[in-house]
Amino acid sequence: MSTYTNFNKSLEQRFIKYAKIDTQSDPNSPTCPSTLKQKNLGKELVQELLEIGVTDAEMDDNGYVYGTIPSNTNKPLPVIFFCSHMDTSPDCSGENVKPIIHDNYQGQDLILPDDNNIVIKLSEHKDLKHQIGNDIITASGTTLLGADNKAGLAEIMEAAAFLMRNPDVKHGTIKLLFTPDEEIGRGVDKADLKKLGADFGYTIDGETLGSIEDETFSADGAALKIYGVSTHPGFAKGKMESAIKILAEILDSLPKDTLTPEATHQKEGFIHPVSMNGQVEEAEAQFIIRDFTDEKLAEHGQFLEETVKKVMTKYPKSTYKINIKAQYRNMKQVLDQHPKIVQYGIEAIERVGVVAKQQSIRGGTDGSRLSYMGLPCPNIFAGEHAFHSKQEWVSVQDMKKAVQTIINIACIWEERG
Template structure:
């Protein structure tokens, strides 16, 4: 077991430093990274890796950060990577983040100073009940915190620093990969897997202490364009077919009591409109489609298609385009073929004195796509909670356990090599 401790508070300091750098990604941008400001954090990470002793640390033109912790073992071992993403969600401002440490949390409401309507209540955040006596970091109420996924960045960096400073802790070659644009679904679009040179890895981007996720949604995206008929509204009787109203009718016709994010949980999937825009003549809606099996995902896509076709029968002068595009697939399909990767992750968690929780995630990670690109990659917890919101928080003590878990993973693979 590693003897990592955080007496000098470097973990919290790293995290706060990263959280204060605005790295919000932009889904409307066509560049990579989608926002140049993500490279500001990338540059900081490269410099810190070099200072730690990672001589090959670099950031490429697309904003991906790479580095190698050399093996100190005589054994021939697989090359493992650890991955976190640098961007924060477009759903909530990440500009001028002001992290606050709430020492020795005692279960009382946490009222955030920049907006006293933003209150963290024990009744609203189930995991807070496990944090009594711990140190909680939040933002100030005006922004998200960025623990998703800067907690993971800080934890990987802290683990790398520990391994470089403690050569008696034996491990194989460890790679780090920090990605841009994960929050907008492009996290590994331009990752250089040849440069990474790994056999498999672990994303560090999960929520609850002790969790390891080996199953994600399978995911498709859909774009529906309606071509309506526009005329002067004063002379429109029997002529106008409004694309706005047609696309609204499609959305209204889809199920409301099931197959929606707000009515589903656990292993239930959904069809979810995420944006709508347009005029009378043409309107467009974007959807995400999610489920845990490819078969159910296909059924949801077929339901959307049939719904559009049925609505369009009422509007014979109008036309539509519907394009459904694969986004990622349930990584369990790959990870089940490599059981040791998850088994060693579970053991690494339990060596820290924490009960491991093997579970599914109602979302996706960079690991979902990396798994299908030939790099099996489950997701371990980073301790982030209430992400994409102004109530986002993370526990310093949970982050410490995550660092220990990362180090333990490296040790276990060396021990069993």
């Protein structure tokens, strides 16, 4: 069987090309994709797929890219898909990204040239200690890099090109899915699962080399509106109840040492206000609520509402509305019913010579929701680090191992078919 090699540094070139295309999504936009510029990358991916021989490659009106690598075996096998997202986070600029390759990293702090205050320190980025001698790609200091999730895109595309060039590597039908708007929680809102035509899959959107994530947060979103009493401030005594101040008091009443992202880790959940705005008469805040069990998630939502009620008793003329909606659920509940999907992912990683790390992720992926849409879907490492920030980085050597892992997954399902 042929083994993947990074021919003429095609992997780096592919990734850098994608990173330079601004695909930042916008949570305030009602359209799909939320930003039309995401389609610029979609068009590039379709063109590259057609060039390597994926004849049905296409992008639909909503910005989703689909393609098929045909089976080259006579065995009746399940249809696997591989998925990554095209958008980058709204948390940090993705415009005019300038990727830089730091060859043969030797443990030094990486000072980024366009802003010397942005330093990727070995003391703060523990995974860098495993990268001695490797080639690290960063941005230049004024933007994120976009390795989340353009590393995954480049890795899937490299694996697809390899499989199309090497018919001696046997595999079943493989579907490719590239999504918009994952970073704003809409990554599979309009995915055409009939067109995809797969049985299960793997997102390539994880962090550390060797990681496979079969467990995510369960997630709800909460919208809180406070309706206060407005009057002329010169004549407000005994009359005004400011919605802004009421909302501020509610936020101040939430725990500061627990149930908040900055004070939790591992499998501890939280209630996190992510935006707020308002005037004296009306103010609102958006929250995300997270935990690994649905029971604790419900408890957090109830705690938030009880906190609101308690504060509101001080303001008898004011009212509120709170709306809590499900966003996604812990995919482990689905994946535990299909153990081979995770087992073969672990084996694929270990065939690369890496110790597989089966773990949970304090976040969600497209795979979280796809699992509940009937397509079980764990998350495989892409090598991305410090995502959503100007300190984002990725290792070329880790990316190569991700490419080989994707190929190995396809081969293992064929071998066991």
